[in-house]
Amino acid sequence: MALFDLPLDRLREYRSASVEPEDFDAFWGKTLQEARGHGLDARFEPVRTHLRNVVVHDVTFAGFGGHPVKGWLTLPAGTQAPLPAVVEFIGYGGGRGLAHTHLLWASAGYAHFVMDTRGQGGAWGGGGDTPDPVGSVPAYPGFMTRGIDAPENHYYRRVFTDGVRAVEAARSHPLVDASRTAVVGTSQGGGISVAVGGLVPDLAAVAPDVPFLCDFPRAVRLTDRDPYREIGNYLKTHRGRTEQVLRTLSYFDGVHFAARGRAPALFSAALEDQTCPPSTVFAAFNAWAAEDKAIEVYDFNDHEGGGPYQDAVKLAWLPSHL
Template identity: 80%
Template sequence: MALFDLPLGELREYRSTSAEPEDFDAFWAKTLQEAREHELGARFELVDTGLTTVKVYDVTFAGFGGHPVKGWLTLPTEVAAPLPVVVEFIGYGGGRGLPHTHLLWASSGRAHFVMDTRGQGSAWGGGGTPDPVGSAPAFPGFMTRGVEDPEGYYYRRLYTDAVRAVEAARAHPLTDPARTAAIGTSQGGGIAIAVGGLVPDLAAVAPDVPFLCDFPRATTLTDRDPYREIGKYLRTHRGRTGQVMRTLSYFDGVHLAARGRAPALFSTALEDETCPPSTVFAAFNAWAHDDKRIEVYDFNDHEGGGPHQEAVKLGWLPSYA
């Protein structure tokens, strides 16, 4: 795929036209307050993985609605004091998978918490967290589940789970809450942006080729799923575009980025048709903290920087967590 989006110079200046709801902050304050009415109840059960350089804990905590959410916490075997903790969120359709697939961050001397994604984990990776909440008719996938009402939208539950995952990661005695970073790729990157906007005291945020940003542009620019799920839904449910876009505005990474209070490292790829670069730059340009940078991979699609971006993060993160 050749370049299809705005030229790089225009991307660096691009701003989204997404309209922020007047009650955006009140909506999220109410959502998180309701979630915290349930005890977090984070449980850490040591798992025998056969690995000798790390310890792995099977984690369960209460997410949205008090629903149980799973995760893995991986620590270096020898820990003398609380460690910086990297909280990672998973890409679309995936789950937490198996512990031995998550060794990078523990190998760098940090704690690593990977959150399972409710209702997902059957396309790759394997998940163990159901989503017990039903929805109105939806197009196959997750993008349109409850999409005509912000209160019932799927990503309200998932973003809330993610905030609670940070709280669960910080609850372990061998993690340092003051040195907490949120990371993720694609959907995981979009969730990391959301967490960066909803958790005020993170040390760093690193979203790679993030999804869930600038819905007005994304849904009309690309015909790839998952964004295309929204168009396919509206093709059947005619006349509901305004209501759907209003719901999505509560979950748009652009508005959450405007509340980002931590240093941030973004990445994008100029041939990415899944998460077009203009939508990523929309969130990056809105990010509120002055200490921010974006890595641009000019001839890559949605794989973005891949292991090269991991190397960049390994060099960047020690300044913060």
């Protein structure tokens, strides 16, 4: 697919038309306060993996509603003093998978915490282990329209809250330096990273790659690929609800979280990305509040973005922030 979105010079100036709800901060303040009313109850159980250079823990912590959320914590073998931490969120449809598939960040000397995404893990990878016990009004298959009737009910209210609690769980481990914590992720994981970056004020770094869940008003009208297309397909059936749906989604739009992001940030975008169009990524990047920010652009890539090349960029970038 050739370039289909705005040219790069216009992307660098693009601003989203997404309207921020007046009670955005109050909504998220109440949501996190309610979540913290449940004990974090973070548990770290050693796992036998037959890997010689890392130690893995099976993690369980209390997320939204006190619901148990799974994860992996991987540490370099022989760690005795607290390490800077990288908390990672997973792409759409995937789960935490198997422990031995997450070795990059621990190999680089970091404590690495991977959060399982509630209700997901059935589409690719090694599976997930975290159910989502909350029901939904009628929705289009997928996760985008679950609870679309109101922001209080939407699926990503639970997921973003889980993400904040995952940072708190990682920081609770004695071998994690809580003052040096970064969040990373690709696609949905990038979108969760943007949200957590706006909700956790003292992160040391944020690195979202081709982030999903940004600039909903443009995304749902620009691309016909899933997962954004789930929203359009829902509205094909539920005619006349566009305004209500976009209002609900505005509480989960990465653009508004980005406006609260204070940590140094490294984004990436791909100019042929039809899943997360580059203008939606630049909408979040341009809104990111911190002055210390950069974006890597991959001219001829689709949603795979920079892949291992972007990993190399992050490996070079993170040490100066952690």
